[in-house]
Amino acid sequence: MTASYDIIVIGAGLGGLGAAFEASRAGRRVLLLEQHNLPGGFATSFVRGRFEFEPSLHELPDVNSIEEAAGTIRYLVDDAGLDIDFVSIPEAYRVILTENGTNVRMPFGLSQCADLIEKEVPGSRESVTAYLDLCAEVQAAFRALSGGEGPPDYRKIFKEHGNFLRTGSYTAEEVADALNLPAKARDLLYPYWCYLGVPMNRVSFTIWASLLNAYLSAGAVIPKLRSHEISAAFVRGIEDHGGEIRLNTRVEHVLVEDGRIQGVETSLGERITCEALISNASPTLMFNFLIHPSSAIPAAAKKMVNARRHGFSLVVVYLGLDADRHALGLEDYSYFIAPHMDTEKLYQGIYSLESDEIMQASVCLNAANPTCSPNGTTILALTAGYRSEAWEDVRAEDYFRVKTRAADRLIRQFEQATGTDIRSHIEEIEIATPQTFARYTGAYDGIVYGYEPEPWYSVVPRALSMKKETFVRGLYFCGGFSYRCHGYGSSILSGKDAGETAVRDLESGVTT
Amino acid sequence: MKITVRNSLVDMAAFLLHLRTRNGRFRRASSASRETGRINELSSRIHPPVQSFKITSRTEESPTTATFRMTPVEPNGKVAVFRAGQYISVEADIDGICISRPFSIASPPDDSYRENYYDLTVRTKDDGFLAPWVMKNWAVGSIVQTSDPQGYFHYESLRDLDTLVCLAGGSGVTPFRSMIPDLLRNEPDVSIVLLYGVTSPNEVLFREDWPQMVSKYPQRFRFIPVCSEPADDWSGETGFLSVDLIGRYVSTPQGASFFICGPSAMHAFLDSELAKLNLKPRQVRRENFGDGERKRSFPGSLQISVQIEGSDTVLEIPADSAETVLVALERAGLNPPALCRSGECGWCRSRLVDGAVYVPENSDGRRAADLKFGYFHPCSSWPQSNLAIRIPRNPKKY
Numbered sequence: 001m002t003a004s005y006d007i008i009v010i011g012a013g014l015g016g017l018g019a020a021f022e023a024s025r026a027g028r029r030v031l032l033l034e035q036h037n038l039p040g041g042f043a044t045s046f047v048r049g050r051f052e053f054e055p056s057l058h059e060l061p062d063v064n065s066i067e068e069a070a071g072t073i074r075y076l077v078d079d080a081g082l083d084i085d086f087v088s089i090p091e092a093y094r095v096i097l098t099e100n101g102t103n104v105r106m107p108f109g110l111s112q113c114a115d116l117i118e119k120e121v122p123g124s125r126e127s128v129t130a131y132l133d134l135c136a137e138v139q140a141a142f143r144a145l146s147g148g149e150g151p152p153d154y155r156k157i158f159k160e161h162g163n164f165l166r167t168g169s170y171t172a173e174e175v176a177d178a179l180n181l182p183a184k185a186r187d188l189l190y191p192y193w194c195y196l197g198v199p200m201n202r203v204s205f206t207i208w209a210s211l212l213n214a215y216l217s218a219g220a221v222i223p224k225l226r227s228h229e230i231s232a233a234f235v236r237g238i239e240d241h242g243g244e245i246r247l248n249t250r251v252e253h254v255l256v257e258d259g260r261i262q263g264v265e266t267s268l269g270e271r272i273t274c275e276a277l278i279s280n281a282s283p284t285l286m287f288n289f290l291i292h293p294s295s296a297i298p299a300a301a302k303k304m305v306n307a308r309r310h311g312f313s314l315v316v317v318y319l320g321l322d323a324d325r326h327a328l329g330l331e332d333y334s335y336f337i338a339p340h341m342d343t344e345k346l347y348q349g350i351y352s353l354e355s356d357e358i359m360q361a362s363v364c365l366n367a368a369n370p371t372c373s374p375n376g377t378t379i380l381a382l383t384a385g386y387r388s389e390a391w392e393d394v395r396a397e398d399y400f401r402v403k404t405r406a407a408d409r410l411i412r413q414f415e416q417a418t419g420t421d422i423r424s425h426i427e428e429i430e431i432a433t434p435q436t437f438a439r440y441t442g443a444y445d446g447i448v449y450g451y452e453p454e455p456w457y458s459v460v461p462r463a464l465s466m467k468k469e470t471f472v473r474g475l476y477f478c479g480g481f482s483y484r485c486h487g488y489g490s491s492i493l494s495g496k497d498a499g500e501t502a503v504r505d506l507e508s509g510v511t512t
Numbered sequence: 513m514k515i516t517v518r519n520s521l522v523d524m525a526a527f528l529l530h531l532r533t534r535n536g537r538f539r540r541a542s543s544a545s546r547e548t549g550r551i552n553e554l555s556s557r558i559h560p561p562v563q564s565f566k567i568t569s570r571t572e573e574s575p576t577t578a579t580f581r582m583t584p585v586e587p588n589g590k591v592a593v594f595r596a597g598q599y600i601s602v603e604a605d606i607d608g609i610c611i612s613r614p615f616s617i618a619s620p621p622d623d624s625y626r627e628n629y630y631d632l633t634v635r636t637k638d639d640g641f642l643a644p645w646v647m648k649n650w651a652v653g654s655i656v657q658t659s660d661p662q663g664y665f666h667y668e669s670l671r672d673l674d675t676l677v678c679l680a681g682g683s684g685v686t687p688f689r690s691m692i693p694d695l696l697r698n699e700p701d702v703s704i705v706l707l708y709g710v711t712s713p714n715e716v717l718f719r720e721d722w723p724q725m726v727s728k729y730p731q732r733f734r735f736i737p738v739c740s741e742p743a744d745d746w747s748g749e750t751g752f753l754s755v756d757l758i759g760r761y762v763s764t765p766q767g768a769s770f771f772i773c774g775p776s777a778m779h780a781f782l783d784s785e786l787a788k789l790n791l792k793p794r795q796v797r798r799e800n801f802g803d804g805e806r807k808r809s810f811p812g813s814l815q816i817s818v819q820i821e822g823s824d825t826v827l828e829i830p831a832d833s834a835e836t837v838l839v840a841l842e843r844a845g846l847n848p849p850a851l852c853r854s855g856e857c858g859w860c861r862s863r864l865v866d867g868a869v870y871v872p873e874n875s876d877g878r879r880a881a882d883l884k885f886g887y888f889h890p891c892s893s894w895p896q897s898n899l900a901i902r903i904p905r906n907p908k909k910y
């Protein structure tokens with residue numbers, strides 16, 4: 001095999017898989033290099049005893065039903081033609097706020113949500129409906145814009161998507177205030193904030209609105225065989241199109257000369273050249289550790305990395321339980337549990353390992369996927385955001401004790417909020433922390449949630465300045481740290497975009 | 513409906529100012545390089561890609577068994593942290609063939625960290641390939657390469673009950689020499705019975721350590737050696753580890769967690785014994801010592817066509833239906849990646865392009881999507897026909 005490729009992709013996370021798929025589908029000679037022994041990055045699975053756990057995915061939004069798929073699902077199944085079976089999530093979520101006694105199951109569907117909130121918060125219908133409609137409009141505009149090529153046509157955007165522009169520079173909180181959204185309605189609508197990881201007083205409304213609408217309006221799905229099914233299907237697709245994958249192969253150096261990508265050096269001592277390089281490793285890793293020689297790293301690139309605020313990481317307690325979910329009283333798929341819905345306070349709480357101001361987003365897999373574990377057993381995963389800073393001072397020697405304590409806290413919070421007994425049914429338990437995510441994906445400080453999308457640096461400004469932010473000719477980024485922000489759908493589509501762009505640039509000779 | 517947040521002009525202008533805000537922030541930011549992340553550093557203390565050790569002492573435990581104490585070669589190196597009961601995979605180059613085998617860490621974590629060492633106890637009987645070589649070649653001063661600590665055979669306070677029944681056979685007692693003192697010191701609510709099956713009394717390992725632990729924690733620890741071929745002067749328990757025997761030392765097995773470590777034959781026997789107790793799966797943890805064994809089925813000699821990722825060459829290697837695919841790969845000198853050798857860790861995951869393999873149910877750790885897309889674990893798969901496979905490269909350079 002040759003030591004020269006058109007396109008090298010670093011990292012087989014969802015972004016890298018999408019990029020390698022598109023580039024090989026376009027007929028390019030593609031090499032995908034992954035340091036781990038599995039493809040997928042966060043999108044994988046692991047087996048303990050009788051259970052196969054889903055490590056990350058709670059739900060993939062952007063669907064009407066599996067039959068009339070849209071967005072990411074349509075891309076995966078119809079466009080890319082990948083062999084993935086999806087199952088639907090039954091209802092949006094249950095939100096339990098222990099301080100004010102909120103305990104409500106939210107349905108999918110915008111009008112269903114407005115009905116339910118009207119019941120809980122009489123008189124809220126008008127502002128809630130206006131709010132949800134606005135979110136729908138913003139997502140539609142966002143979709144219409146993100147498909148296009150070249151610089152945006154502001155006149156057109158202004159005419160067709162005025163509200164998108166008018167709200168685009170504000171935080172989610174500012175827009176909710178402008179629409180007089182009642183506090184109690186916010187309690188019910190804000191839980192998804194934890195999927196973005198930025199409190200409502202700082203998060204870009206554009207991003208928030210798109211996410212809320214993507215979930216609530218159309219429902220969500222998960223792959224039947226955990227997200228490893230998505231990754232394995234991508235690998236099959238890449239190979240079918242003639243792309244090549246090497247696992248257990250870490251890129252140690254990205255070689256840059258005269259501001260242009262030359263190739264890579266790997267942990268197995270290979271030197272491989274390429275015309276274009278797509279990185280699923282973050283800009284933080286690229287511009288601090290990967291580019292070689294380090295004198296080839298532009299100062300402006302480091303400034304860009306340092307100007308951004310890195311998002312948070314997570315702690316997950318994976319539980320294989322030895323009883324049926326109905327016997328355990330687990331009637332919902334998704335549980336959002338917190339003392340309250342003051343997102344700024346919850347965000348501050350996760351800087352500390354001792355805080356009780358934590359929110360968990362927990363999933364009973366069997367409620368959507370009844371055959372995911374043997375009869376009479378249940379898979380439950382409790383997830384909470386944590387700033388990596390909270391784990392920085394943990395001594396290696398104390399690590400196992402500390403993570404057991406963090407897990408204990410989440411199990412207690414779950415049991416108290418739901419009135420269930422989980423503890424005496426634990427057959428398998430695994431606890432993931434920022435360290436775990438750093439270990440398996442090499443992510444800087446184990447960060448899962450990319451760069452925080454505040455208004456000044458949300459998707460739109462990122463998209464507008466994408467070209468300026470690669471700094472090196474022939475270099476492209478994809479994945480959770482790239483312009484679409486983190487998340488399954490964003491990572492996959494950012495990979496597709498990067499693959500297509502690199503191929504287009506190669507064809508037009510821009511990269512040289 | 514037209515939305516106004518502040519007023520329509522400000523709202524529009526704010527949008528157009530986006531890029532200016534961004535540019536300003538970027539300009540003002542520091543251009544300093546980052547250090548390696550603190551969490552990445554923590555990770556390298558828990559899961560370093562390789563560990564290099566120097567052997568500092570060798571203690572003969574029995575005619576066939578020795579304990580090796582090893583400390584990091586690097587002057588400032590520290591042993592990776594671990595959970596009592598975990599193993600490391602030891603690598604060796606024997607006549608040009610790279611192989612690796614898992615060995616439980618036999619020292620408690622606290623001691624290992626304080627004095628920066630691991631103890632590994634190796635017995636020749638259990639493994640026909642690496643252990644005899646180790647016994648012959650490892651001496652004080654030898655340099656040894658190993659993996660990071662691995663495996664799921666460890667106590668978990670959120671899952672396990674306060675009464676622990678530890679069932680060990682032969683060298684399967686080694687993880688307990690780490691786990692039992694660790695629990696006695698750090699988990700005050702836990703009490704432990706160790707039932708330890710040996711063929712003859714002189715095979716009892718760590719024979720001085722157990723009585724010391726008993727005298728220090730008389731209320732919480734009982735040590736019961738069980739001899740299957742006793743001499744006349746043996747006054748202790750005899751026979752195999754059985755439900756009857758367990759019943760003599762554990763009043764309510766239903767309220768206990770069982771940790772079992774030993775050779776395959778012992779596991780097979782205990783599986784049928786424990787079935788009589790109707791334990792819940794959550795009460796039983798197992799660690800299998802030694803590669804699984806199988807009788808030759810089908811034609812003995814088979815062929816495997818192997819492609820290694822990153823190379824176009826296809827190699828034809830011999831295989832045997834009585835040996836795992838992993839062993840065939842190792843014999844052929846292909847240095848395939850492997851850690852647990854019992855199907856559970858997935859480290860040897862490879863593509864099964866063509867052919868049939870047998871995978872015993874109790875060591876089938878394959879992911880569901882891997883079954884769908886044709887991947888398998890060579891360490892727990894026995895060839896049933898000629899095979900075509902593709903294996904990943906071993907990430908470690910030797």
Ligand SMILES: Cc1cc2nc3c(=O)[nH]c(=O)nc-3n(C[C@H](O)[C@H](O)[C@H](O)COP(=O)(O)OP(=O)(O)OC[C@H]3O[C@@H](n4cnc5c(N)ncnc54)[C@H](O)[C@@H]3O)c2cc1C
Binds near residue numbers: 492
């Ligand atoms: C617990 C958890 C729950 C989540 N829940 C959801 C959810 O419900 N919905 C949702 O949409 N998103 C969720 N996410 C987020 C989502 O998983 C990620 O945003 C997404 O998977 C990131 O994909 P990525 O393309 O950035 O690749 P990553 O998964 O970050 O993978 C990067 C890959 O690159 C490899 N790599 C890095 N450096 C190198 C190198 N130098 N050489 C070779 N290989 C390299 C890594 O090994 C890795 O495989 C969750 C994440 C976690 C951890």
Ligand code: FES
Binds near residue numbers: 850859
């Ligand atoms: S080596 Fe662990 S599964 Fe094969």
